Amino acid sequence: MEVWVRCIFLLLLQILTGGHGDILPLVWGHPRDAGKIIGGQDALQGKWPWQVSLCIAEDGHICGGSLIHEVWVLTAAHCFRRSLNPRLYHVKVGGLTLSLLEPHSTLVAVRDIFVHPAYLWGDASSGDIALVQLDTPLQPSQFTPVCLPAAQAPLSPGTVCWVTGWGATQERDLASVLQELAVPLLDSEECEKMYHIRGSSLSGKRVIQSDMLCAGFVEGQKDSCQGDSGGPLVCDINSSWIQVGITSWGIGCARPHRPGVYTRVPAYVHWIQKTLEENRSDAYGCHSRASGPHQILLPVLLAFALPGSL
Numbered sequence: 470m471e472v473w474v475r476c477i478f479l480l481l482l483q484i485l486t487g488g489h490g491d492i493l494p495l496v497w498g499h500p501r502d503a504g505k506i507i508g509g510q511d512a513l514q515g516k517w518p519w520q521v522s523l524c525i526a527e528d529g530h531i532c533g534g535s536l537i538h539e540v541w542v543l544t545a546a547h548c549f550r551r552s553l554n555p556r557l558y559h560v561k562v563g564g565l566t567l568s569l570l571e572p573h574s575t576l577v578a579v580r581d582i583f584v585h586p587a588y589l590w591g592d593a594s595s596g597d598i599a600l601v602q603l604d605t606p607l608q609p610s611q612f613t614p615v616c617l618p619a620a621q622a623p624l625s626p627g628t629v630c631w632v633t634g635w636g637a638t639q640e641r642d643l644a645s646v647l648q649e650l651a652v653p654l655l656d657s658e659e660c661e662k663m664y665h666i667r668g669s670s671l672s673g674k675r676v677i678q679s680d681m682l683c684a685g686f687v688e689g690q691k692d693s694c695q696g697d698s699g700g701p702l703v704c705d706i707n708s709s710w711i712q713v714g715i716t717s718w719g720i721g722c723a724r725p726h727r728p729g730v731y732t733r734v735p736a737y738v739h740w741i742q743k744t745l746e747e748n749r750s751d752a753y754g755c756h757s758r759a760s761g762p763h764q765i766l767l768p769v770l771l772a773f774a775l776p777g778s779l
């Protein structure tokens with residue numbers, strides 16, 4: 470049976486049986502794994518309308534992702550360590566929680582998965598980026614895409630951006646509301662130095678590669694965490710939300726001198742465009758709060774090429 474048919478069938482069965490069976494959780498994700506970004510806060514409905522949950526029928530939520538187009542989700546390559554079989558995955562769109570019963574949310578099947586060829590399937594590998602092609606296009610009322618930056622756009626250290634996700638919390642509480650956290654972008658050399666403080670196993674090795682971006686706090690306490698991977702790190706630039714990073718890795722979560730490491734999206738804009746074109750999708754268009762919907766934000770992209778780099 471198709472995975473999604475089985476999924477829906479099990480869900481109906483669970484509703485009909487009063488929801489007490491162990492058949493399928495009513496929320497994606499085992500309660501043990503449900504939780505928050507560390508040190509974040511509940512997001513309001515509709516604030517991050519590109520945020521999606523990537524899920525597997527058996528295990529529920531495994532990663533975050535972001536909608537960049539009506540059929541395309543940007544996420545991390547390592548989310549597919551378990552399998553590259555598109556039939557195993559679903560994308561939950563429009564939700565504030567991981568509940569499958571949430572109104573205004575949609576579960577969409579996956580048609581194809583494109584993992585960047587530079588990704589080596591190991592810890593802290595470069596190229597931790599993937600594109601998910603949905604089986605059916607979303608309707609404009611169902612989502613808002615996030616904007617992509619200009620290729621190679623430099624990012625200024627100190628810029629405060631936002632990371633969102635349903636990943637783990639220290640407290641491991643069961644709330645499954647989408648979390649948001651403001652994190653400053655960090656200078657890559659500073660981040661590299663931090664990772665070598667009491668990091669003897671890393672000595673001599675370059676940790677922060679040129680396609681990575683650090684964001685967070687020297688003192689720790691606030692960070693993305695397991696389950697947030699694949700989700701977006703976005704900055705409000707000239708009244709548009711631009712995705713500059715994809716949650717990728719860290720050593721532990723929220724530890725001092727171990728900030729979150731994100732895939733640097735400007736390094737992959739050409740690959741994203743090429744993948745969309747080769748698979749017959751129009752160029753992406755995101756919504757600018759400044760100048761109205763459905764606009765290709767070239768001026769914004771150019772304006773984003775700010776002085777100073779990480």
Ligand code: ARG
Pocket residue numbers: 636692693694695696697698699716717718719720721722723727728729730
């Ligand atoms: N790799 C993790 C995941 O799969 C994300 C880790 C982010 N870690 C951090 N300290 N910011 O969900």
